[in-house]
Amino acid sequence: MSEKKIVRHYDRPAGGWDALRSSAKHLFEQDIPVLGARTLLSANQPDGFDCPGCAWPDRDHTSTFEFCENGAKAVAAEATKHRATPELFAKYTVAELSRYSDHWLEDQGRLTHPMRWDAASDRYLPIGWDEAFALIAAHLNALDSPDRAIFYTSGRTSNEAAFLYQLFVREFGTNNFPDCSNMCHEPSGTAMTPQIGVGKGTVSLHDFELADAIFIFGQNPGTNHPRMLGELRKASKRGAAIVSFNPLRERGLERFADPQDKLEMLSGGSTRISSDYFQLKIGGDLAAIKGVIKHVLEADALAQREGRPRAIDTAFIAEHTAGFEAFAADAATENWTTIEAESGLTEAQIRRAGDIYLKAESVICCWGMGVTQHKHSVATIHMIVNLLLLRGNLGKPGAGACPVRGHSNVQGDRTMGIYEKPSPAFLDRLGAVFGFDPPREHGLDTIGAIEAMLDGRGKVFFAMGGNFATATPDTEATHRALRNCDLTVHVATKLNRSHLVHGREALILPCLGRTEIDVQETGPQAVTVEDSMSMVHLSAGINAPASSELLSEPAIVARLAEAALGSRSKTPWRWLVGDYGRIRDKIAEVFDDFRDFNRRVAVPGGFRLSNTAAQRQWSTPSGKAMFVAHAVPTDLPVHRARAAAGSPVFTLTTVRSHDQYNTTIYGLDDRYRGVFGERRVLFAHAEDIAALGMKAGDWVDLESLGDDGRRRRAARFMLVEYAIPRGCLAAYYPETNALVPLSSFADEARTPTSKSIPVVVLPHAQDAAPEAPRDIPVAVVR
Numbered sequence: 001m002s003e004k005k006i007v008r009h010y011d012r013p014a015g016g017w018d019a020l021r022s023s024a025k026h027l028f029e030q031d032i033p034v035l036g037a038r039t040l041l042s043a044n045q046p047d048g049f050d051c052p053g054c055a056w057p058d059r060d061h062t063s064t065f066e067f068c069e070n071g072a073k074a075v076a077a078e079a080t081k082h083r084a085t086p087e088l089f090a091k092y093t094v095a096e097l098s099r100y101s102d103h104w105l106e107d108q109g110r111l112t113h114p115m116r117w118d119a120a121s122d123r124y125l126p127i128g129w130d131e132a133f134a135l136i137a138a139h140l141n142a143l144d145s146p147d148r149a150i151f152y153t154s155g156r157t158s159n160e161a162a163f164l165y166q167l168f169v170r171e172f173g174t175n176n177f178p179d180c181s182n183m184c185h186e187p188s189g190t191a192m193t194p195q196i197g198v199g200k201g202t203v204s205l206h207d208f209e210l211a212d213a214i215f216i217f218g219q220n221p222g223t224n225h226p227r228m229l230g231e232l233r234k235a236s237k238r239g240a241a242i243v244s245f246n247p248l249r250e251r252g253l254e255r256f257a258d259p260q261d262k263l264e265m266l267s268g269g270s271t272r273i274s275s276d277y278f279q280l281k282i283g284g285d286l287a288a289i290k291g292v293i294k295h296v297l298e299a300d301a302l303a304q305r306e307g308r309p310r311a312i313d314t315a316f317i318a319e320h321t322a323g324f325e326a327f328a329a330d331a332a333t334e335n336w337t338t339i340e341a342e343s344g345l346t347e348a349q350i351r352r353a354g355d356i357y358l359k360a361e362s363v364i365c366c367w368g369m370g371v372t373q374h375k376h377s378v379a380t381i382h383m384i385v386n387l388l389l390l391r392g393n394l395g396k397p398g399a400g401a402c403p404v405r406g407h408s409n410v411q412g413d414r415t416m417g418i419y420e421k422p423s424p425a426f427l428d429r430l431g432a433v434f435g436f437d438p439p440r441e442h443g444l445d446t447i448g449a450i451e452a453m454l455d456g457r458g459k460v461f462f463a464m465g466g467n468f469a470t471a472t473p474d475t476e477a478t479h480r481a482l483r484n485c486d487l488t489v490h491v492a493t494k495l496n497r498s499h500l501v502h503g504r505e506a507l508i509l510p511c512l513g514r515t516e517i518d519v520q521e522t523g524p525q526a527v528t529v530e531d532s533m534s535m536v537h538l539s540a541g542i543n544a545p546a547s548s549e550l551l552s553e554p555a556i557v558a559r560l561a562e563a564a565l566g567s568r569s570k571t572p573w574r575w576l577v578g579d580y581g582r583i584r585d586k587i588a589e590v591f592d593d594f595r596d597f598n599r600r601v602a603v604p605g606g607f608r609l610s611n612t613a614a615q616r617q618w619s620t621p622s623g624k625a626m627f628v629a630h631a632v633p634t635d636l637p638v639h640r641a642r643a644a645a646g647s648p649v650f651t652l653t654t655v656r657s658h659d660q661y662n663t664t665i666y667g668l669d670d671r672y673r674g675v676f677g678e679r680r681v682l683f684a685h686a687e688d689i690a691a692l693g694m695k696a697g698d699w700v701d702l703e704s705l706g707d708d709g710r711r712r713r714a715a716r717f718m719l720v721e722y723a724i725p726r727g728c729l730a731a732y733y734p735e736t737n738a739l740v741p742l743s744s745f746a747d748e749a750r751t752p753t754s755k756s757i758p759v760v761v762l763p764h765a766q767d768a769a770p771e772a773p774r775d776i777p778v779a780v781v782r
Helices: 016-029 033-042 069-079 086-091 102-106 129-142 159-172 186-196 205-210 228-237 262-267 285-306 314-320 324-333 336-343 347-359 377-390 410-415 424-434 446-454 475-483 553-568 573-578 580-590 597-601 637-644 686-691
Strands: 115-118 123-126 149-153 213-217 241-245 255-257 276-278 363-367 400-403 460-464 487-492 505-510 518-520 523-525 527-530 535-539 650-655 681-684 699-705 711-721 728-732 757-763
Touching: 016 069, 086 123, 115 129, 129 460, 129 487, 129 505, 129 553, 149 159, 149 446, 159 410, 159 424, 159 460, 159 527, 159 553, 159 573, 159 580, 186 377, 186 400, 205 228, 213 347, 213 377, 228 241, 228 255, 241 347, 276 347, 285 324, 285 336, 285 347, 285 377, 314 377, 336 347, 363 377, 377 400, 410 527, 424 580, 446 475, 535 597, 553 573, 573 580, 580 597, 637 699, 637 757, 681 686, 686 711
Parallel strands: 149 460, 213 241, 213 363, 241 276, 363 400, 460 487, 487 505, 650 728, 681 711
Antiparallel strands: 115 123, 115 505, 518 523, 527 535, 650 757, 681 728, 699 711, 699 757
């Protein structure tokens, strides 16, 4: 961690020697330089473990670790020698721990014992596993309805744990399954499922070798999915066009030096990533994409008039799609003035992107949370898929849709049934295999869960991993919701903020990590995960457990199920956990795609799940892929805020620093953006800073202007000049989550609008305390 707060321009490429130095630094800080190197080289190997970082796939899952900096940080954090023992909790009350930063909490190391909060002393005290399960079971069985219990799931939970978890919860009697998908890529599935029949990406890594053009929307792979840069680098070197749409200039989308390329490393060279980089306004993706579509359709009309080959794939459209005529008519009526105003790009820039699309025979469209966390995110993804459909860029080599998901198994958890709106067919099969009648009523998503805890409907909150209190929007409301519960329980590997924002009773249950050896009745076990491209593969840890008291996630679920369900359940919970192959056999009975699961996953690299859209089979009501028309939105929360406010209103997007992954803060540096030793920064255009009568380095407060009429404040951010469009701001998540109203979420998908927050910028009020604690306890002034 940097000792001084420094802001300086970073002019070196992503990756390279700086990535190696950063990886080594994090290994050293966790006291595991030798073990860490061995652990890294065992990641993503047939007989090793899956990297606990992002969900980007590995090529054949058999190459050595790709020196992904974020992966190194994730492995170092989990394999650390630091321990959060009962002695730590004896030293500090919960109130005292709450005054430390998220980075400090993370740095205390691995949890070693199950702990129960004691109200009298305000401390977590050790508790035995049997006693802990009995306490949870007592609370669950005292509820007047199973729907008063809420069961959250993190995207790092394995397929086996997720499958058992959803089975237990449904046998208990509810579909209350908020999960991290509700806060990130829910719009992707919501948009794609009715449009093309699948809610997942349609491409494989092999398609990246064949694509003529790759369009990237709202994604920063250099920080969030560093291994993706390897594929983009190869595509760039062979001449593929890479077109990036992003409000911020991100180093990983500009240049990359591959740490495994000896010549590039020794020569100090690098590879250009984006052939074209369009800095559109925050939330301007739908307008920009519709402009590209308008250009393509105009080019097609001109080709028809001149007797040249059509610019669109008419044969594909006729055979495989529905709704084209209405969609094309809508695009024709959209005017360029609106498109330019709402995208922040000129007509010439958009037509340039359209020409690249027209020239390419095969196109992949990738997107991240810069697209999914907006009011109009579902409509934006519809528009991305519309663009692909125009020239038949689905279901052919080198082409397709690629939503790039975050957590390592967030896609697998959803596949296993972690979903608050399960299909009747899935419930029928689950009930038939396990001999019970699953609940049919849809459950609570993340927003609904917070609302239920706030109004008293939710009494028990159980989290299988994650950091719910920090990851969610409207921080003050979320904290009130959790504290309103009778019991909060968190299964975790390390201490985090959520453990300190607890109900009237609270438990922390420590579990094994992905890097650790998991021994059950029949010996060491492996779990499975599913990456962003639907590859399912094994993961087996190599390190000794951080504590003899740790249980695996499947074991925790099984023992809780036995305690809570007792003789009501016909499921042989303890027997299933004795050998995870038995769990996989049951998964195969429920899901046809997992037939012969154990044999297929034993092959190095595993197997790919079927994808009907990739085969041009459309599992939609019409049996066709659907063109879906949307007008460019001109009445979003930011439009309304600007119309009502007397002072300048900016659009704020939340971003990750380079020293964090989701809510996990590894350090206080953001190397690629040139920020060192500080997280409370606000990236702004130099002219906007001047127009505010301020200068870079000044400290400011932010207030959001929600449709609910409340002004939410986040205090004390340092202004940093950055290459970002005027009227747009960026700051780190989760420091600015407090500004996102609980009531502001994506249409249809209910994902928090964390990427488009209307805010005003005010001089810092000296008596306002920072929203986040320091690394050293300080007196908090309210």
